[in-house]
Amino acid sequence: MNKIHLFVVVLLLMTVGWVVFAYKAFVLHFPLRPHATSNVWNIEAGVSFEAQGKPTKVALFIPKSTSRLAVLDESFVSQGFGLTTTIEDGNRRAEWSIRKASGKQTLYYHAVLRLVEHRGALVTVKAPQVEEPDFEGANLAAAQAILSLVKAQSADLPSLVGALLQKLNSRPVDNNVALLLGAVPKEKEMLETAVGILALEDIPARIVHGIRLEEAARDVPIVHWLEVHDGKSWQAFGVKSGEPVGEDDLLPWWRGNQPLGQIKGGTKLKIKLSVSRKEEAAIEGVRGGGDRLAQLFLKFSPFSLPLRTQAVYRVLLLIPLGALLITILRNIVGLETFGTFMPVLIALAFREMELLKGLFFFSLVVGLGLAVRFYFEKLQLLLIPRLAAVLTVVVLILLGLSLITYQLGIEHGLAVALFPMVILTMTIERMSIIWEESGPAVALKRGAGSLLAAALVTIVMEIEFVVHLIFVFPELLLVVLAMVLLLGRYTGYRLFELMRFKALAGPG
């Protein structure tokens, strides 16, 4: 009867735990890893020029927030310069101005951008008015000739654009193309011509300038591509191929025919662009996303707590894992320790310092504490006052150790906190009693067992993946609970028992 009850409970816990986890992970896309590929980018524009001692104005196009691109943060480094930002023709512009400056000047623009994944249908944007192209005379004829040719070769807008760009790109240069663009067409001019030709057909098109997103690159080149409006929204096309361009690795900076930066009253304007991916906690992806249900789950997760409380729970939530590990070590392996969960407490103390240093330090202080305790025994003190005396001496020992290591310059890693102190004293107390009654062998064996268990627990608690997983999916603790419950009915042999009872195993 008991067994069935237990299995039902275990099954229930496991089911709830795994189901919630699976839902959060695979449907709501809660991140499984601590750092996912983020879509947040750092960009920087370094603007340098020679000032000539007169009023100077520098204009720079800067990215604008759109449905696909969010400018999370930006800053301008420009001492002494006045700054304004304006929006015109769908572009955003920063203007620095100064009454008097001379010599080499450098200004910086820095921004943090997030690109949103393309999900679902694109937003419908109204088509702008098409400007009359300024082809004249022979150029107009050439343009029209090219247009009719590519129209004949295509069936719809994408294929039209494709054919057009291929025509403009073809080598050797077509006569008509040569007329418009010369023998060796330049990319930018090619695009401008394409825009004009499309305008003849009343198709809105524009040139987009931007950069390729790279993990980390300085002085990146500016790339151009074409955007054509198909009646519903803007579609992007590559210059060389005319193929539709996947925009995931392109950052549009500005649109139109103007250059990135312009200067009045100065010379030698140089602009350098840099880009790097910004690492972000993967959970930010869920936070920023618009999914309603995900936001609800987030609200009822540790993430809604103040940061300080979150930090506490990042550790607390790991304790059940440590307890599970200890259960396995004791009941399946047969490791002997002081107390059942003392090793978990010791592990928590170890988290404050590096593991190896912690082990050494712990052994050292426990050893000294034991020696002190035996001395106090000789004084024939009663139990409780003896404990208090040991506690006092241990505190003094810790103080002494801290001072020594600080003077010797090896102080980091010796973070002495309140909690470990208590654990140390408890361990010394237990160990000395066992030593007394069962002899040094047993005491040392148990001490070593406790330290080993604590070390293993510490290692597990410090795996970043584990810490992340438990914190983002605390329902997994239900699974841990289920496993511990199952272990509660484990009646098999312990590993060490196999050795202990070897003599009874009979002939092999």
Added chain:
Amino acid sequence: MFGILARLKAAGVLGLNRRNACYILPYNERRFYPRVDDKLLTKQLMLQAGLPVPELYGVAEVNYQVQGLMQQLSGRPGFVVKPAKGSGGQGIMVLLEAVKDMYRRVDGVLISAGYLKLHVFNVLSGMFSLGGQPDKAIIEERIDPNPLFKKINYRGVPDIRIIVLFGVPVMAMLRLPTSMSRGKANLHLGAVGVGIEMASGRTLVGVHGNSVIFEHPDTAQSLAGVKIPNWDELLHMASRCHELTGLGYQGVDIVLDRAKGPMILEINARPGLNIQLANGTGLLKRLKVVEQHWRELKNTVQRVSFAKEHF
């Protein structure tokens, strides 16, 4: 490794996990534990039932009683100080005789009255009790062991442990103190355990630590073939303990006094597993047999004969 596992299973060896989960947890009710954990209670129960126990000289419950107790004991030839709630032989001090104002301990060391008092204080403060609870100190009669054991024994008092399931004696061993155990008969302190054949009461092989031995490490005497006197009486006494304590699975420790014969020293609710090594066979098979048949056995006589027949 899996080979050993299979063979141990075949030999019916009982592991700690199984003992705890299948025998101690289900058959030993928590509310009966004080009857065996508190040696004072055990003594009272035994006395009520008419079972022989070492004589109680006195009890100390609070510090100021200790002085008076010391004076009471001045006439005694020897005595034992025991924590009422101790376990595993911890905190037991056996004193042979008083020498002027000192006492000679069983291992030969002379200790002062002050040291003895300190020990009692330690006991009272709960240093040796399970869970660190404040405790009482029992002063009881020192056992003079049957001379039969003098040859194979070192010093101290050997005892016989019998594992009893539902009143049926299942397995038994003789525990001999060694120099390592400082005169104590607890296996995990270093004593030697010698298996006893259930039907005849004759000793088999010995175990020391986790290894099988054939001679006592201190006296180098052969361990096998010793016949335990009053064997049937011992089995009967052990069997009766089940009704008195209410525990299904327990280990009964009996000593053989030179003059007074067998006496129940203490009862253990969580008896250890090394008795299997001392007997060269596993407990599990025997326990399962008892689990099948114990309801058919109505009284002590039937239970003891069942044991002698089957084990």
